[in-house]
Each structure stands twice: as structure tokens, then as C-alpha cells.
Amino acid sequence: MIERIVIALAALVTCVSATALTYSVAANERACFYSQIDKQGLKVAFYFAVQTGGSFDIDYSVTSPSLKVVLDGEKERQGDFVFTANEIGEYRFCFLNEMSTFAEKLVDFEIAVENEARAELPVKQAGNEQEEASLVEHSLHSISGKLTSISRSQKYFRTRENRNFSTVKSTESRIFYFSVVEVLGIVGISVFQVLIVQFFFTGSRKGFV
Structure with missing residues (x-):
């Protein structure tokens, strides 16, 4: 029985091949990744999530070997899809950050080819x-x-x-700069008031008081 469990575990591990990566997509960049499908009817799982950058969104597309669009979307924060590969060949998974002029996006993604055929236990x-x-x-x-x-x-x-950490960091940054502007404003107003008082109490201008 132990032998059969070990064989089943080995067969289960070999029926799925996956690639998990983290990639930084620069501004105005189109980054593409490829997965080779050797058999028709295999299930392909595609997952991605934008971790940092801009509004945490990105455009994406998945095309078949015949350049047919399988999946696409605009300004998506994350996606989790499973589709059937009906063609044999190289599938292309692309991330497009062309709508950003300066913000780069850090994207976690995973491409997994799942073979539905179950290994039979001897x-x-x-x-x-x-x-x-x-x-x-x-x-x-x-x-x-x-x-x-x-x-x-x-x-x-x-x-x-x-995303929550990025929001907190952005809020802290805004509070800091707002506090700096507020302090500078108070100092500026104080200096202006001192100058006004000096103006009225200096030399011949005392008569204006």
C-alpha cells in the first residue's frame, strides 16, 4: 500500500508543470512570456496580480500559436483564468504597461499546464x-x-x-509633506507679521500707528 501511495504521488506531481515569476514591467513596456503546449486539450491556468506601481492595474493578453486572442483585458489588478489549449505550439502571455508614462509595475504571475489525465494506481x-x-x-x-x-x-x-502597505506608505508621505507645507506656512506668516510690525514702527512711519 505504501508503494502505491508513493507511485500515485509521483504521478500526481508529474501531471502539472508550472512557472511562477515576479517581473517588473517598465513604463511603456510590453513584456511577453511563452509556454509550449505539446498536446491538444490540456488545461492552462494563468494567474497574475499587480503588487506595486501606479493604480495597481495593467493590460494583458494571451494569444495562441495561430495568433488568436484567447484572453485579454485592460487596467486589471489581478486575474485568475483556466482555458483549454486547442492548439499545439507556443502560447504567448503578455503584460502591457503602455498607458503609464513613468510608473513601473511589479507583477506576480503563474502559468501552469495541467494534464487532466489521472494516473491509475497499480x-x-x-x-x-x-x-x-x-x-x-x-x-x-x-x-x-x-x-x-x-x-x-x-x-x-x-x-x-x-496594496494596503502601499496605501499606508502613500498616506504617510502625504501627511508628512502636508505637515511640512503647514509648518512653512506658519513660519512664513509669522515672518510676514514681524515685517509688518517693523514697517509700522520704523523711523518716520511711526505716525501711521
Whole structure:
């Protein structure tokens, strides 16, 4: 039974290939990444989230080997998509920051090619052992799905944390500069009042008082 669990785990690991990256998209840049699909009908999962920069939004597009647009969007903060690859070849995943003139965007993204075909556990005998093997296989796939869900939740919370931290930092910066302007204004008004008083009490101008 332990042998079968190990084999099932190995088969489960090999049925998904994924690439997770963090990339800084400069202003007016178009950044593209590629994934090779060797078989029709595979599920491709595409996830991205803008961590920092501007309004935390970016344009994106996904095109097939025949240059057909599979997915696209404008000014999106994050996306989580799954589509079926109906063509064999190189799929292109692009991020476009062309609407920004100076702000660069830090983007976390993941491209995963998922093979839906489940590996079958070797069964030497029928009966209880076969039922137990099926239960183990079902449990392994259930655990895999839950781990994927947890991973996505962690990425979502990380994105929210980064955005909230950026908001707090921006608010602190505004408060600081507003305080500096306020202090300079108070000092300026005080100096102006002193000059006015000196103007009225200096030399021949005393008669104006």
C-alpha cells in the first residue's frame, strides 16, 4: 500500500508543470512570456496580480500559436483564468504597461499546464485493496486541489497586504509633506507679521500707528 501511495504521488506531481515569476514591467513596456503546449486539450491556468506601481492595474493578453486572442483585458489588478489549449505550439502571455508614462509595475504571475489525465494506481488484486487504492487516489487529488486553493489564497492575501502597505506608505508621505507645507506656512506668516510690525514702527512711519 505504501508503494502505491508513493507511485500515485509521483504521478500526481508529474501531471502539472508550472512557472511562477515576479517581473517588473517598465513604463511603456510590453513584456511577453511563452509556454509550449505539446498536446491538444490540456488545461492552462494563468494567474497574475499587480503588487506595486501606479493604480495597481495593467493590460494583458494571451494569444495562441495561430495568433488568436484567447484572453485579454485592460487596467486589471489581478486575474485568475483556466482555458483549454486547442492548439499545439507556443502560447504567448503578455503584460502591457503602455498607458503609464513613468510608473513601473511589479507583477506576480503563474502559468501552469495541467494534464487532466489521472494516473491509475497499480492494482494486483481485486476487492478491498482495489477500493482502498481508489480511495487513496481520490484523497491525493483532493489534497492537490486544496493545496492549489491554499496557494491561490496566499497569493491573494499577499497582494492585498502589498496594496494596503502601499496605501499606508502613500498616506504617510502625504501627511508628512502636508505637515511640512503647514509648518512653512506658519513660519512664513509669522515672518510676514514681524515685517509688518517693523514697517509700522520704523523711523518716520511711526505716525501711521
